Structures are given as structure tokens and as C-alpha cells.
Amino acid sequence: xxxxxxxxxxxxxxxxxxxxxxxxxxxxxxxxxxxxxxxxxxxxxxxxxxxxxxxxxxxxxxxxxxxxxxxxxxxxxxxxxxxxxxxxxxxxxxxxxxxxxxxxxxxxxxxxxxxxxxxxxxxxxxxxxxxxxxxxxxxxxxxxxxxxxxxxxxxxxxxxxxxxxxxxxxxxxxxxxxxxxxxxxxxxxxxxxxxx
Numbered sequence: 001x002x003x004x005x006x007x008x009x010x011x012x013x014x015x016x017x018x019x020x021x022x023x024x025x026x027x028x029x030x031x032x033x034x035x036x037x038x039x040x041x042x043x044x045x046x047x048x049x050x051x052x053x054x055x056x057x058x059x060x061x062x063x064x065x066x067x068x069x070x071x072x073x074x075x076x077x078x079x080x081x082x083x084x085x086x087x088x089x090x091x092x093x094x095x096x097x098x099x100x101x102x103x104x105x106x107x108x109x110x111x112x113x114x115x116x117x118x119x120x121x122x123x124x125x126x127x128x129x130x131x132x133x134x135x136x137x138x139x140x141x142x143x144x145x146x147x148x149x150x151x152x153x154x155x156x157x158x159x160x161x162x163x164x165x166x167x168x169x170x171x172x173x174x175x176x177x178x179x180x181x182x183x184x185x186x187x188x189x190x191x192x193x194x195x196x
Contacts, residue, residue: 008153009068016065026054064146088161107144
């Protein structure tokens, strides 16, 4: 079972890391726009559309990545003090009551938005030659499905933790600075007391 969960994590992590390159493209596009506007006195007609499409893509695809990395914001000062079983029980209740209803609504409504956008071949009205938006809007239901699949993986982890008392293995490629500082402090604490 854990192999399936890690496969889901790997997929959403790979998609998230790939989408992260949108930051580089967005930065280059905005730098060029500033240069063209203030140095060349010839602002682009595409920069605004490019900025919200790239940022929207990054923002949406970061959701499944963050869920796969267990990186969503929570009240850590409370959560850390709980036992793994308590954490899993609270997480499970929150997934059932809030996460799945919200994400399923997003996927359903997103499908309708995307289908209508494809039907009318929607283009941006923010610039004279606005780019097509139907590809961009298709990300809404796609990300909704990715979030549901990752949410099912997280729910399975909660059930496994409730049975065993320990969280199942996760992928680890990055660590929060706060976690690293806490680990270093814990490692140095015994050595400091042993010298005294």
C-alpha cells in the first residue's frame, strides 16, 4: 500500500517541481516588460496576460505538490504536541468534513468553467490580441482531480497511522529550515550537558 502512496507522491512532486519553472519564465517576462516599458518606451501587449496565466498555473499546480510534501499551513505549535494517532484522527476528520467537499466542488465547477471556455474558444479581453484561456482554465478540473487523488493518499496515511500509531514513510527531498534548526538543537543538547 505504501508503494502506491509514494507513487502518487512522486507524480504530484514531479508535476509541482516542473511547474516551479514557471517562476523563472515569469521573472524573465516581467523583467523584459519593465525593460521594454521604461528603457525602450515600448510596453508589451502580452505581459499582463502572461503574468496571471503563469502565476495561476504555478499556484494551482503547487497545491497537489504541497499536499504531497505535507507542507500545507497548520497550527504546528498545537499539532506537534499531539501523538501521531491524535494527529491522524484530527486530519482524517478535517479531510472528510472540509477537504473533500471543497475540492470536489472545485473540480466540478472547474469542469463547467473549462467546458464553457472551450465551447466559446475564450480569449483574454485584457489585451488586443488576447491569448486563448481555455487551455489555462482546463487546469482547474485537472488540479481538482490531482488534489482528490493526493487527498485519498493522505486519508489512507491517516488510517494506517490510526492502526499502527506511526505515520507511514514519506518522500523527503526538502526540509523546512525550522525543522532542521530544531533537529540541530536536539543533537547539540546532549553533548552540551555531557561536557558539564
